[in-house]
Amino acid sequence: MTIALDQPLVETKPASGHAGIRRWLWLVAALVFVMVVVGGATRLTGSGLSITEWKPITGALPPLSTESWAAEFEKYRASPQYQLLNSGMSLGEFQFIYWWEWGHRQLGRFIGFVFLAGFLVVALRRLLPWRRTLTLFGMGLLLGLQGAIGWIMVASGLEPGMVAVAPVKLTLHLTFAGLFFASVVAFAVSLTPPRRIEQARARGAAWALLALTFVQIALGGLVAGSKAGLTFNTWPLMDGALVPPSSTLFAQSPFWENFVDNVALVQFNHRLGAYLLLALALWHVVALRRAAPGSGGAKRATAIAGMTLAQGLLGIVTLLLAVPIWAGLAHQALAFMVLAMTVVHVTRSSLLLPLGEKVPAGG
Structure with a gap:
């Protein structure tokens, strides 16, 4: 070369324009970075399979009573991971791994909300050319797809005989997180013209x-x-x-x-x-x-x-x-x-x- x-x-x-959009995008990028770290902690603590259902809306609420905790624990006790790896786990130990996974999913919901709110402001106020707004829309679709891939990954670990998620699906989940993260960083940087042209x-x-x-x-x-x-x-x-x-x-x-x-x-x-x-x-x-x-x-x-x-x-x-x-x-x-x-x-x-x-x- x-x-x-x-x-x-x-x-x-x-350029002084688009400062608000840049701040929004950098906030999203920072949240995704935190999400990746929390996801790593969820994996390393063996918490990723503690929630055995995917409820994008109602799943935002954690168990709030002794009865609901018992019901959630019973669902986990029916999973292969509990039966093959964590048999005999106490309710307190289950709550520890549950909160990691719940926090991971909750942070994902929050990222989706922050991105959607910012996108609606940009689109409704026509703050960017339509081609760039369409690019943001595509990034939103990528974020939604990432959430779906996350559940596909978790579901692979709930199959009979599995005690962890499938490596390929975990890799797909991580790679798509990287793609979305990279797209947000690139978009934010592209809205900040350099001080010097080289x-x-x-x-x-x-x-x-x-x-x-x-x-x-x-x-x-x-x-x-x-x-x-x-x-x-x-x-x-x-x-x-x-x-x-x-x-x-x-x-x-x-x-x-x-x-x-x-x-x-x-x-x-x-x-x-x-x-x-x-x-x-x-x-x-x-x-x-x-x-x-x-x-x-x-x-x-x-x-x-x-x-x-x-x-x-x-x-x-x-x-x-x-x-x-x-x-x-x-x-x-x-x-x-x-x-x-x-x-x-x-x-x-x-x-x-x-x-x-x-x-x-x-x-």
Whole structure:
């Protein structure tokens, strides 16, 4: 990829319009970030299957009496997770996991309400061009779909013989959360024109970073869903080697199931994804700092490289400690921080002038 030499920067005035819309979108993004962390805690505490029904409206109310708590507990006692894993659990222990799942769902409802309220204001007051308003509508549909995927995920864990949700469906739930989060961040950034207009550089590498970040988050979802982080708790060796034998990586049949159900291959793929992402981030920052030292793109690339390195080190600690809750949550949270920074980088790169195009007179 060819990177152009630095071009003169032209100062522009920051846009003051759409400030309210930007604040609304950043609030939604912050809520989604909290939702991801709460979702991680719900998974790590084994709470995700404590509520066995999906009632989008009436389910907002928790049990309010001794009788309703007993009825809710009885529903859970009929689930495979209780019978196979948590038999003998007390009502107090059930209430602990129930509140985690209830809080997770309640936060999802609140995010939906905040997004819908903001969208109605934008649409009814015609604060944005219709194409952009339509984009927001599509983002709302994505948010609604994410809620439905969440229930499909939970339902997979209520099937006979299951004690946890299906790894693929957990990964789908996490990936769609990332997609919605990324769309909100990108929309908010796009409403904030940069103070300086630069020539675009290495835009393809920025997009590659974003794509690989999504892939790595999805691979992390498979690791979480299959509990692959509880095995092979050594680094850099895995099963005594940098590359485990094929008999370990492809022990299951049919062949494709190894990529989602074989904890050895699932963890190995996540390790490879981390190495590739870090290598690309480091190459990107070196290339931009050489071509355009001090530019906004170089600064963003430096931040992404630093965050990716920190995320890799945190991942190693999480693995070596066999995924304590604090490390698992920090690892998941930092992953979405890397995603946010990468989205900002890509969006800013897309707002820059193509190479060779002249800045309009007056900025």
